[in-house]
Amino acid sequence: MTNETKVKVVTADPSALGLFGLAMITLVASTQKLGITSGVSLVLPWAIFLGATAQLFASINDFKHNNTFGATAFGGYAFFWYAVGFTWLIQNGVFGPELAATVDPKQLGFAYLGYLIFTLFMTIGAMETHKVLFIIFVLIDFLFLGLTLTTFGVMEHATHQLAAYSELSIAIASFYGSAAAVLNTHFGREFLPVGKPFGIFKK
Numbered sequence: 513m514t515n516e517t518k519v520k521v522v523t524a525d526p527s528a529l530g531l532f533g534l535a536m537i538t539l540v541a542s543t544q545k546l547g548i549t550s551g552v553s554l555v556l557p558w559a560i561f562l563g564a565t566a567q568l569f570a571s572i573n574d575f576k577h578n579n580t581f582g583a584t585a586f587g588g589y590a591f592f593w594y595a596v597g598f599t600w601l602i603q604n605g606v607f608g609p610e611l612a613a614t615v616d617p618k619q620l621g622f623a624y625l626g627y628l629i630f631t632l633f634m635t636i637g638a639m640e641t642h643k644v645l646f647i648i649f650v651l652i653d654f655l656f657l658g659l660t661l662t663t664f665g666v667m668e669h670a671t672h673q674l675a676a677y678s679e680l681s682i683a684i685a686s687f688y689g690s691a692a693a694v695l696n697t698h699f700g701r702e703f704l705p706v707g708k709p710f711g712i713f714k715k
Contacts, residue, residue, distance in 0.1 A: 525577070526577075526582075527570060527574070527582060527689075527693045528690045528691075528694045529690075530566060530569075530570025530571070530574075532566065533562040533563060533566025534562075535686035535687040535689075536558055536562040537558050537559055538563075538679045538680070538683040538686065539680070540554075540555050541558075541563075542676055542677075545672065545675060546680065552600045553604075556600055556601070559597045560593070560597045563593030564591070564594040565590070567586040567587070567589050567593070568586070570586040570590075571583045571584075571587035571590055574586060581637050581641070584634070585634055599620065617663055618664065621660055624660040624663055627656050631653050635650060635653055639712060639713065640709045640710065640713055642708065642709060643707025643710075644685060644707060645706070646710070651681045651685060652682060654675075655675050655678040655679050657675075658671045658674035658675030658678060661674075662675060692704035692705075
């Protein structure tokens with residue numbers, strides 16, 4: 513008989529970094545949707561490094577925590593921002609004029625629809641985390657609803673505004689969530705309240 517030794521590797525909670533990455537990219541991207549800034553040239557670096565890479569880092573470390581929900585959430589949105597970054601590069605002709613000329617926006621609309629479906633069931637999961645995270649997911653639902661309808665040409669102005677203000681609200685809520693994750697852990701007490709889980713689905 514062989515003896516089995518289990519070693520537990522302790523890693524810090526990565527959610528603060530992941531939420532900060534989400535906050536930064538949604539803040540920067542929302543200014544373009546709201547018409548405060550123009551173009552995507554200087555949104556792209558924040559999409560790749562904060563929206564995508566920071567959240568991917570959080571996802572990988574949540575897997576180490578055996579946190580399926582957190583790992584899936586951060587990983588799913590990390591790859592969303594990688595895809596958005598490549599979409600902007602294609603649309604701006606970085607990969608050649610032929611590829612840019614054959615863009616069909618409806619394909620992007622179906623991608624947004626897929627992420628709306630993903631976010632809806634993740635919102636149900638967020639109900640058993642804390643209320644700040646639940647609010648963030650509800651706002652992401654509205655963002656993808658707005659993006660989907662805008663891309664399919666449904667009430668374009670109204671749905672574009674819905675997406676823009678939802679994205680800005682995501683940034684504000686995510687900054688708060690990130691701050692709470694850092695400061696509550698750092699001080700060892702509830703410095704910033706995040707609200708208890710709803711307690712509906714878990715036994």
